[in-house]
Amino acid sequence: MYVYDEHDRQIAAERVAQFRDQTERALAGELSEDEFLPLRLQNGLYVQRLAPMLRIAVPYGMLRSEQLRRLARITRDYDKGYAHFTTRQNVQLNWPALEDVPDILAELAEVEMHANQTSGNCIRNTTTDQYSGVQVDEIADPRPYCEIIRQWSTFHPEFAFLPRKFKVAVNASEKTDRAAIQVHDIGLQMVRNDQGELGFRVHVGGGLGRTPMVGPVIRDFLPELDLLTYLEAVLRVYNRYGRRDNKFKARIKILVKALTPEGFAEKVEAEWAHIKDSPTHLTREAIERIQGYFTEPAYDSLENATELLATQRFENRQFDQWLSHNVDSHKKPGYAIVTLTMKKTGTPPGDVSDTQLEQIAEVADQFSFGEVRVTHQQNVVLADVRQDQLFELWQCIEPMGFATANLNTLTDVICCPGGDYCALANAKSIPVAESIQRRFDDKDFLYDLGDIDLNISGCMNACGHHHVGNIGVLGVDKKGQEFYQVSLGGSSHHDATIGKILGPSFAQEDMPDVIAKIIDVYVDNRKQEEPFLETYRRIGIEPFKERVYA
Amino acid sequence: MPEIITKDGSIKQDSWVVVPRPADGESLDIPDQPALIPADLWLAGKEHFEGRDIGVWFDSHDEPELLDGLVNELPLIAVNFPKFADGRGYSIARLLRERFGYQHELRAIGDVLLDQLQFMKRCGFDSYALREDKDASKAARALNFFSQGYQAATDTDVPLFRRRAS
């Protein structure tokens, strides 16, 4: 994992001092609210329904155990003792006091953390696949490139006041896309060309929110050393020509659509031609230097523990279920990837208490080289667990509430904070998630349904990614009443698709029934092992409509 | 006389005035002192202005490409920030400096506040018409919140990844 050198440390310390100065001037009335707004947003500070909200960056989802412990302490000392994992691999605090924020940032800086550019109209935290570096089928580890992008985008002097926020995601597997790159402003898919050289396929102009779009490809192959100059060209074209007259039309997706992807690509190429060989052009040494931080941990040389696991499975049905659902294969023999699910029915998806943060740190130290990864599905991954320690780990995390064996199933809901916390909400989202989890509490039935993405957002801002859920739920306001619109067929993977709206919206108490009917249609129509999404694509939306609105 | 902040944070007096774009049908009214006029109007009447203290200003939606090849005929170019949150001026500045090779003074005008000064400096501005209600004595600090940046920009050819390598 990346470790700060003296340059990073100095910049981080100067950032804290700068924000302290800005906060003092804001409190002294020297900065108007308008003037302070982008400054605090770019330090992660939103003002929310009940209190300010602080969004702390977790670059590409990676956390060390000491950082988890510091987060725990911060939630205890400055907040109400819990935090929230977001769908952009970050962590949010819901109740910090404005005047404490500089101190919180100073505490974070001590453990090489920050809240830089986690909000505001700037380049946000770069995200990636939580299985980076440990999965079998990746083209290269994407994290060094994410770190390179993080450094380039941090306080970039030209791009601090873009028309709108800007998100970059990187994916390195050809089979899976756990980073949802096609619904980002820039999605980078790592590829190798015919000569075997490493590079990126570049998608630009994806995004959710009010106008959901899948990002078209604007370049099939970008050599890795050209990464930053090309990003700079895309950002410059966006900074100059993105709309600034209308907040709802200011994302890059609107510009790409207006110019057409071809027209946009041409403009980028023309700009890039000028700066391709500028000093921003990456060097092999620079990449290797960063790659040096993402080397393999000290793995033991092991065999797969197939027999041991078989026996343990046989003896314990719950362990068996957990192993089947929450544990994935690892590139190293004898190791496994474990997902700690933060989706226990009755706790808001993604919420963690201070004690739980410390427990996660504890198990990370004991079982996975002291590191974890936050996922955009609001779970936490231990990437390097010895197979022969899985049972012990499971026994450890079961009482902590992290072993709900529902990863990627219907009850592994992605859900935004919604009306319980968020000033922008049209409707609550957490109780809807909970009522659906309760309705589908029969494990065997749940497992039989296979992987289904259920995503819930409390309003059009789409923090819960509802457009790309196989089943999406969106809170809407009908004459002051909370209602829910359902969409079907969305996907955030390589086959990225925006879901289609089923029809008129539903009352909260009807939601479990509505979801149950949708599931019934699937079960009645599926062929053998066909996943929900494929059945939906084969039979279309009509049969679902007929059943739900019958 | 307005106070202008320089790159090192000191304050200088100067007498350049910004001449607004005339309304349709009106002609440009240049006072008898150093004046900044809209870039396209300068281009249109260039010969006319020779030997006079005339510079130009760009608005944030203007295209600096307009003056490609001509920029060094001008003693002063200003870029307007109609709102501080309108970041187009940063790109305009870098293009003027890095692409068109502008050598003389480049000034930020309009909604110029303290917390944006360092970004402006890094993008090639070397003077700043700080908004009047802001405290010019704090400019030196704001220009130097950071002792280094990660990126190459107008102020340095050497991004941190190259400095680390050496």
Ligand code: HEM
């Ligand atoms: C209560 C605090 C929150 C507030 C006020 C809030 C507010 C917003 C707003 C205003 C937007 C979008 C509009 C935009 O800038 O385009 C947005 C987008 C987003 N938020 Fe939140 N949010 C909150 C919490 C969360 C949480 C907890 C998550 C994770 C579960 C999250 C994930 C996202 C994502 C992924 C997007 C981007 C969707 C896109 O691509 O357009 N947010 N949020």
Ligand code: SF4
């Ligand atoms: S989707 Fe809407 S309700 Fe939910 S967190 Fe985002 S802004 Fe708030």
